[in-house]
Amino acid sequence: MALATPSAQAILVTGASAGIGYAVATTLIQSPCKHSILVTGRRSEALSRLKQLDPTRVFVAAGDMLDPTFPAAVVKTAYAKLGRLDALVLNHGTLGQCERIADSDVKDWQDAFMVNVSSNVALVSFCCTLFGSGPLCCCLAVRGLCAEVGECVDSISAETVAREQRAGYHDFVGGGT
Numbered sequence: 001m002a003l004a005t006p007s008a009q010a011i012l013v014t015g016a017s018a019g020i021g022y023a024v025a026t027t028l029i030q031s032p033c034k035h036s037i038l039v040t041g042r043r044s045e046a047l048s049r050l051k052q053l054d055p056t057r058v059f060v061a062a063g064d065m066l067d068p069t070f071p072a073a074v075v076k077t078a079y080a081k082l083g084r085l086d087a088l089v090l091n092h093g094t095l096g097q098c099e100r101i102a103d104s105d106v107k108d109w110q111d112a113f114m115v116n117v118s119s120n121v122a123l124v125s126f127c128c129t130l131f132g133s134g135p136l137c138c139c140l141a142v143r144g145l146c147a148e149v150g151e152c153v154d155s156i157s158a159e160t161v162a163r164e165q166r167a168g169y170h171d172f173v174g175g176g177t
């Protein structure tokens with residue numbers, strides 16, 4: 001595994017404004033390894049609090065993964081601020097407005113799929129384009145949209161991950177839930 005050596009890495013943490021992502025980002029920022037971190041989310045105040053922990057090593061890309069242009073903007077920011085990416089912690093996720101299929105709107109499901117699945121594919125794809133085929137560690141958290149269809153969403157993300165692995169681009173750790 002490429003990250004076994006405890007040295008400074010360039011790491012993207014999405015969904016870093018709250019919950020698990022905020023905790024992961026805080027831990028990485030405070031690590032003695034002195035990682036460089038790019039944090040994303042819509043709530044810029046929370047991301048600013050992370051930057052204040054070490055303004056020289058923490059960079060912020062605030063935006064909405066529902067915006068189809070945002071994943072490319074994130075990777076371009078990583079290129080400009082970090083120069084490379086060694087690891088992706090793809091943690092952002094939402095339940096959106098999705099309820100049981102019978103009680104919800106198709107647009108809500110499209111939006112949730114965009115945030116939880118398509119934006120992750122776009123982030124990995126833009127990384128391959130901008131940074132080439134070097135080793136990249138990717139930790140993916142995909143939210144099952146609801147218990148009744150969670151397995152379906154996970155199957156899609158697992159297939160995406162498997163395809164990337166077969167292409168030889170990345171080492172993947174973690175998985176969807």
Ligand SMILES: NC(=O)c1ccc[n+]([C@@H]2O[C@H](COP(=O)([O-])OP(=O)(O)OC[C@H]3O[C@@H](n4cnc5c(N)ncnc54)[C@H](OP(=O)(O)O)[C@@H]3O)[C@@H](O)[C@H]2O)c1
Pocket residue numbers: 014015016017018019020021040041042043044063064065066091092093094115141142143144177
């Ligand atoms: N907590 C659990 O028990 C659990 C279990 C299994 C899997 N997971 C997965 O682990 C991940 C983190 O869980 P959590 O409990 O920490 O979730 P959380 O507290 O709800 O945090 C979700 C993060 O995703 C970001 N996010 C949501 N919608 C976004 C959007 N449209 N654009 C950009 N960022 C967006 C949020 O930032 P903004 O609101 O600022 O945009 C926030 O930083 C999720 O993917 C979740 O599915 C969690």
